[in-house]
Structure formats: C-alpha cells, structure tokens
C-alpha cells in the first residue's frame with residue numbers, strides 16, 4: 001500500500017514524528033510537505049493530497065492541520081475523496097468498515113502522537129464491509 005502524508009505548519013511537528021515512526025516500521029511514506037514549520041495555507045496541502053489520491057499516486061493519505069477541520073473541509077470538496085477526521089479508536093475503525101476512507105485527517109494541536117498512531121493502526125487493521133456501505137459511498141458522489 002502506498003501512503004502519502006501532508007500537513008500545514010499546525011501539523012508539521014506531528015507529520016515529522018509520524019514519518020520517523022513509519023521509517024522504523026520500514027513502511028515508506030510519500031511526503032507532500034510542508035517542509036518547514038513556517039506558516040502556510042492548509043488548503044494548498046489538502047488540495048495537493050486530494051489530487052495525489054485521485055490521480056492514483058497513493059492508496060491512502062494522512063493529512064494534518066492544527067485541528068484537522070480545515071484540512072477535512074477542503075479535501076472533502078473533491079469528488080471521490082472520503083476524508084475522515086479520526087477523533088477516537090472507534091471512529092478509526094468505522095472510517096474503514098463503513099466509509100472506506102481514503103484520507104485520514106488529524107489535528108496536530110489537538111491530538112497526541114500516541115492516539116494518532118493507535119488510530120492509524122486501527123484503520124489499517126480493519127476491513128471495509130462492502131454491501132450496503134458500497135451503495136452509500138456511491139451515493140456521496142451522485143448529482
């Protein structure tokens with residue numbers, strides 16, 4: 001599975017920690033920036049991630065801003081993107097089981113590193129249920 005990661009300055013520190021963590025697990029992460037803690041605009045990075053996923057360059061995106069809210073709002077404007085703001089272990093499980101999310105969103109200023117790791121691992125260890133949930137997912141992009 002190809003995983004990409006991106007953040008604004010509010011998520012930069014968490015992004016760098018996650019990169020180190022995935023490196024120790026020998027799981028490659030494609031880093032789409034930002035590359036410094038300097039102030040940037042979260043829509044630029046959320047849009048970059050949405051295009052990256054829609055272009056098939058990664059199977060899953062991890063997107064971080066200060067709260068995860070701006071990044072979620074922006075990414076979910078794109079048809080075919082299902083960006084889930086994972087605020088608990090249960091939401092991480094359901095984001096895969098029912099929503100088959102393709103971008104996981106976190107808040108660098110609102111969530112601990114340990115909680116984020118736990119939510120990512122929970123998501124990766126869960127399967128999409130399909131069936132009625134496939135129909136519901138398809139409805140998201142209708143009209």
Ligand code: RB5
Nearest residue numbers: 010065066067068069070
């Ligand atoms: C940047 O200060 C902050 O607004 C941004 O990271 C994010 O939290 C927006 O939703």
